[in-house]
Structures are given as structure tokens and as C-alpha cells.
Amino acid sequence: MTSGSATDPAHAHHDPAPSHHDPAHGRAASPAVSAGSAGLAHVDTAIWTRGLTKRYGARRAVDHLDLQVPRGALSGFVGPNGAGKSTTLRMLLGLIRPSAGHGHVLGEPITEPDRYLHRVGAMIEGPTFHPGLSGRRNLDQLAVLRGIGGWHRARRQRRVEEVLGQVGLGERADDRFSTYSLGMKQRLGIAAALLPDPCLLILDEPTNGLDPAGIREIRALLGQLAGGGMTIFVSSHLLTEVEQICDHLVMINGGRMLFQGHVTDLLAAEDPRILMIPEHDGDARRLAGLLGDKGLRVEIDLRTGPPNASATRGRLPVVTAHAPEGLAAHLNRLAMHAGITLRSLRTHRPNLEETFLRVTGEIDGDLVRTAQAGQAPDGSVPPPAGAGLDPAHSRGGAT
Ligand SMILES: Nc1ncnc2c1ncn2[C@@H]1O[C@H](COP(=O)(O)OP(=O)(O)OP(=O)(O)O)[C@@H](O)[C@H]1O
Ligand SMILES: [Mg+2]
Incomplete structure (x- = not known):
């Protein structure tokens, strides 16, 4: 749990402190953009790709994915092990380069991740923290590294307290990370992803390995965050898990799209x-x-x-x-x-x-x-x- 990189895709890139204004930041949910609507779909959707493909040798880990995740959606990214979820998320975060295809995140091309990563919070591969430091100290260090609050210490600390409160870790914030339960570790990881106050949160299997109570906590947290207008794209290999909270679904298998759309569209096909x-x-x-x-x-x-x-x-x-x-x-x-x-x-x-x-x-x-x-x-x-x-x-x- 303490190895590997996570929580901060911006680390993979030099962030040139983009100067453009972000009208989308913090906005409330907007209606879904239908697949066929105009050429501006990539601007109006949080995540939009066409023909997104990643090849490893002869194998296509991701095979011509056309993603369309509406802004403000709580979208579940579902597929069995090896379906290509993590590979897709890595491409969206600029951590690996697509073999083919193109896409936009928050209206910016994925070929230029520096233009959108400061507005994206991510947790890939589980959180990475110092086991001997408290949750609060860990977050504070990350906040310093990321320049949260500029050079204002008080502002940075305020933000750390805010995210600790958001994920319900306020009371255990002074305990060492190594004493946290798996669920608390995951929530701290989400807190870290929330530090830059992102308008898009990308989480790779945040409930992996958690017990039912831990899963419920994460579910409640995601529902709460989505209620605040944030777009959330959360992967899971368990459909039953995302079914309970997500209003939008993207399902893949073998790198290919199986279904994409609102849960209500899928349920319309139900067979009572x-x-x-x-x-x-x-x-x-x-x-x-x-x-x-x-x-x-x-x-x-x-x-x-x-x-x-x-x-x-x-x-x-x-x-x-x-x-x-x-x-x-x-x-x-x-x-x-x-x-x-x-x-x-x-x-x-x-x-x-x-x-x-x-x-x-x-x-x-x-x-x-x-x-x-x-x-x-x-x-x-x-x-x-x-x-x-x-x-x-x-x-x-x-x-
Ligand atoms: N660096 C790599 N080199 C070669 N093959 C890879 C690499 N990364 C992923 N793959 C392969 O790509 C396919 C998709 O892997 P990926 O990790 O994206 O799936 P996943 O949906 O995230 O699965 P899981 O639910 O197990 O996390 C798998 O067959 C995997 O073995
Ligand atoms: Mg994965």
C-alpha cells in the first residue's frame, strides 16, 4: 500500500501553472451530451475519446475506446480483471501514451495533460504515504509538494483540514498512517486526490480489498462528492458495487466497449x-x-x-x-x-x-x-x- 505512485498525476509532469481561466471548475452537473451532438462534444464532456487504443506488443490492452463521460456524472468504469481499465485511466492522466486514437479531458487534449491535470484529482494503484507520519502530516507534505495554497501556510493547512473532514478522517488525523485500516488508507488517498479541489476525480478501484463497511464508506463519500457537482470516474471490476451509486456507466471487456450510458438506459432493457x-x-x-x-x-x-x-x-x-x-x-x-x-x-x-x-x-x-x-x-x-x-x-x- 505504500509503494508505487498514486494520487498525483501532476507529479509525472512539469506543471507550467496554466494561465487560462477555468469556467468549468466547481460547476454543477450539466446534462449529458448525446453521442451524436455536434463537434463540441469533447468540450462539453468531462472525458471524451475516439479510437483510444493501447497496444503492448501484439496485444491490445485498450481497443478503440470511444468514451463520453458527461460533466457532473458519477460514472462507473466497469470491467473484469485485465479489461483495460487501469490502462485507460493512465492514458487519460497522461501517464502513458496511447498507441492510437485521441481524446480530451475537461476540454483539453490528452496529448497536453499539463493543461488539465491541475483540475484533476486521481488515485491510481492505491495511495502512497509515509507509514510513520500521521494522516495530517502526510497530506500536508503532499500539499507543499503540489503548491496547494501557494506559499500561504495557513491556507494550505486549511485545505488539509477541509479534505480530512470531507473524507471523515478528522478525528484520526494525528494517528500514524501505519495504524490506519485499509478503508482509512483509501479515504486518505481520496483526501490527497481532493487537495487541489479538482472538478474531475479519477479513482482506480478505490474499494479494492475493503470489507463491506469500508465499501459503504467509500460509496457514501463518492455520493457526497458527486452531489457537490464534481465529475467522478471510478473504476471497479464489480458491477454490483458501482450499480448502487453511479448514474452513468462505462463497461469494457478485452479493451473494448460493451456499454456506455446512463443506468436508466440500461434498466430500460430489463426483463421482469x-x-x-x-x-x-x-x-x-x-x-x-x-x-x-x-x-x-x-x-x-x-x-x-x-x-x-x-x-x-x-x-x-x-x-x-x-x-x-x-x-x-x-x-x-x-x-x-x-x-x-x-x-x-x-x-x-x-x-x-x-x-x-x-x-x-x-x-x-x-x-x-x-x-x-x-x-x-x-x-x-x-x-x-x-x-x-x-x-x-x-x-x-x-x-
Ligand atoms: N505495461 C504493460 N505491459 C504489457 N501488458 C500490459 C501492461 N499493462 C497492462 N498490460 C495488459 O493490458 C491488459 C489490461 O490491463 P489493465 O491493467 O489495464 O486491466 P484492468 O482492467 O485495470 O484490470 P484489473 O481489474 O486487474 O486492475 C492486461 O492484459 C494486462 O496484462
Ligand atoms: Mg486495474
């Missing part, structure tokens, strides 16, 4: 279902036929029953109809009129992950796991054996 378990197993096929005759797409699936379901052989046939929940009562009546009693009836609205996997067809052994089908204690049937990005992909450090 109604799951029914007949009291008598033998009725499942008849129920499926009945619903199929009404024009519904229907599947029969076997699920493990509750442990105390002595009346069954342990496996329950679940009839799944692809229909909105508004039809549930109607389907119940149809079954009843046909003399079929339902042991359980439940509606299921797919989450973003399931919708995404269905829309993109990205369901393979590498990307997903198959959830254990079972029955909830209340007797309701859980969603169909869902696909999920493999939690086993979690590992110690982003690359």
Missing part, C-alpha cells in the same frame, strides 16, 4: 419476471403450457426446496413467466381457474448486473459465477440462478 411454484409438481408443465398459450415466454426450472419441505422430494419446479409484475394477480387467477394452486408466486425485477449480462451476452465462465439456487426462509423463491461478476476476482491491489 414472475416466478410461480405450483403446489403439485405435476402441474408445472400444464401451467407453463397455459401461460405460453397466452403469448408469454415461459421457462420451467428446478429449485432446491426448503429444508423442512417434507412433502416434496427436495426439488421444486419453478415456472418463470417473462412478464411485468402488474400481471401477477392475473396469472394467479389464470392458474386458479385451471385448477392449479400455487405454493408461491413472486415477482423478480433483474438487477443491473443481470440486465447487463443479458443485453451484452457476456455470460461465460470467466465473467460470471452461477448463484446457488435456493429458497428464502419466508418460502419465497429467489431470483433465477443469477450471473454475477466473480467475487473471487477481488484481489489485493489494482494493476
